[in-house]
Amino acid sequence: MDGGAVVHIPDGYLGPQTYLPAWGVMAPAWAWAAARLKRTLRRRQLPLMALAAAFTFVVMMFNVPLPGGTSGHAVGSVLVAVLLGPWAAVVAVSLALGVQALLFGDGGITALAANCLTMAVIMPFAGWWTYRLLAGRAGSVPRRRALAAGVGGYVGVNAAALATGLLLGIQPLAAHDALGRALYCPFGLAVAVPAMVIPHLLAIGFVEAAVTGLGLGYLMRTDPEISIAATPGPGDRPLRRLAAAVAVLLLLAPLGLIAAARLGAGTAWGEWSAGELEVIAGRLPAGFDRLASLWRAPLPDYGLPGTENSPTASQAIWYGVSAALGVAVIVAAVLALRRLAAGKGSGDAAP
C-alpha cells in the first residue's frame, strides 16, 4: 500500500449543490487570508507565498515509511501553519492545490474549492489550534513543541479526512434521480466517512504527525533562530477563545434534541437501545443483554435515571448539563496530560 494523504477529490464526484457552496465559502476565505497577509508580510508576501506553495507541493513528494512495509505521504498544511501562520497556510496550500489541479490534473477544477476547504482551511486551522493548545507556554522546549506539532498534524489530517468523507457522503442525499439513484458519488455517509477516516486514524495520520513533529523538531534543533509563527507569546490566551467556542457549542447542544422531537425523528442510527434494536432487527443478538448490563451509566441517555419520558424541555436541560460534565471531564484529562508532558519535556531546556 502506498497511502496518500487526504484524497484530492476529482471532478465529477461532487455535484454543483456541493462544489458551488464550497466556492462560496472559499472566495471570502481567500480574500480574508490575502488581507491578513498583506498586513503581516507586506512586500515579502509574494515570493514567500509562492515559495511556501512550492514547498507544500514538495512536502507531498516525500514518502514516509509506515510499520509493515507500507509508506505514505503527508500534506504538510499543519507544518506550514505552525511555521508561517494559519492564514499563510490557507494561501500557500490553496496555491499548491491550484497548480496540482491545473498543471498536473491532480484534483478537479470544479472540486478545487472543496479540496482547499478540507486541506487548506480545516486541516491547518485544526492542527494549528491543537498545537497552540498543547504547546501552551512551552517557550523554547523543542521536544514538547515538536510533540504538540505532531499531535496537531494528526488532528489536522483527520479533521480534513472527516470533512472529505462528509462532502462525499452527502452526495446521494444532495443529488439523485427520480428513482433515487445517486447522480454523483454514490456512497452515503455510512460508507464514505469510515472509508476516509479509518485509514487516516490508523495509518496516514501518523505520517502527518511524524512529518509535522519531526520536521519542526529538526528545524528548531538545527536553527534555533528560525522564526516560527505559532510561537505562543506571554500575552496569548489560546484557551480563552477555545473556551468561548466550547461554551457556545454547549448552549447549542440541545438544539438537535429539540429539532428531532419536533420533526418526529427517531433515535440516531446505531444508537438504539436493546428494545429499539429488537424492533428494528427482529431479534436481539445473543449476549447483547449481558453486555448492555455490564455498566450502569450515572446519567443514562444524558439525563437522570427515570427521566426518559419527561418533557422535551426538561430533557434538553439535562442534555446541556451532561454535555458540560463531559467537557469538564475531557478538559481535566487534557490538563493532566499537559502537566505530564510539561514534566517530561522540561529536561530539554537544560544545555
Place this chain on the structure above:
Amino acid sequence: MTPLPEWLRPGFAPGAVKPRGRRGSLRPLRRGLATLEAVLGTLVSAGPDDRRDGFLRNADPRAKLLAGVALIVVATLLHGVAALGASLALALALAAAGRVRAVRIAAALGASLALTTLVMAPATLDVVTPGTPVLTLARPGGGSLGPFRLPATVAVTGAGLAVAARMILRTSACVTLALVLAATSRPQELLAGLRALGVPQAFVMVLTMTERYLAVLLRAAQELHLARLARTIGGIGFRREEAWAAAGIGAVFRRTRTLADNVTLAMIARGFTGEVRLLRPPRWRRREWLLVAAAALAAAALLAADRGLA
C-alpha cells in the same frame, strides 16, 4: 569517537553481515525519488508537447480557459449517460484538434479510468445500489455473521451499472478537457490566463512564481533523495527513515526561506514596489471570440439534450 560502521571496517564482505534487528527497505526512498522524477519530467515537458501547429495551440490561453472551464462545469451538470458520452466524445475531439499526443491522452485517461472503476465497483452491487439484478456474484443465503445480517444474494444491478457508467464518463470527460488545457498551453500562459476567470492579479503572479520555483525545490528534494540513496547500503529502520524524511522536509523549508529572501531582494533591486504586473499583453482576436462562442454553444446544446433526453 564515533565507531566506524560495519561496512567501512577491514574485511567487510557484502552479504556476510547479518542485519541487526529490524531493517527497513529502500522502497519509500526509491518511490519518493521516482515520484519526484515523474513530477519534474511533467513540469519540464508541460505545455505544448511538440512544435506542431494548431487552432487550439495558437489561441489565447484566456479563451481556452474560459471555454475549457465552461465545458468542465457543464460535464458536471449532465445526468444522462448519452449526454455524458457526447461530452466525452467532444473532449476527445478537442484533444485531437489540439494535436495532443495519443500516449498522453491514454496515460491520463487510463489513470482516471482505473481509479474511478476501482472506486465505483462496489456501487454496481445491489448492496449499494438496489435494482434489477443483471449478474449474481454470490449467494450468502441471508444468514447472519455475528451482529451483521448477510444479504440473500450479491448481484450486479442495472441501476448500479448506470451509476458507475455515469461517474466514469463524467470523470473521463473532465480529465480529458483538463488535459487539453494543459497540453495546448505553456504553464505560465495558462496561469496568466486565470485573469480571465476573475482571479486577482496578485494570486496569478504568485501562482506563476510558484510554478517557476517549484522546479528548483523539486530539484533540491531530488538531490536529498539521491544523496541519501548513495549513502545507504541495504535498508534502514523505518524510524530512522521517518526522521530522515522529516529532516529532508526541514532542509527544503530552510532553502525555501533563503530563496524567498533572495528573490524578494532581487525583485526590490529591480524596482518592485508591491504592484503586480504581468508581462503577457492581451491578444484577444476574432479566433478567441469564436472559440468561446463555440464552447458556449456546445455547452448549451449538451445541457439541452441532457434535459430533453432525461
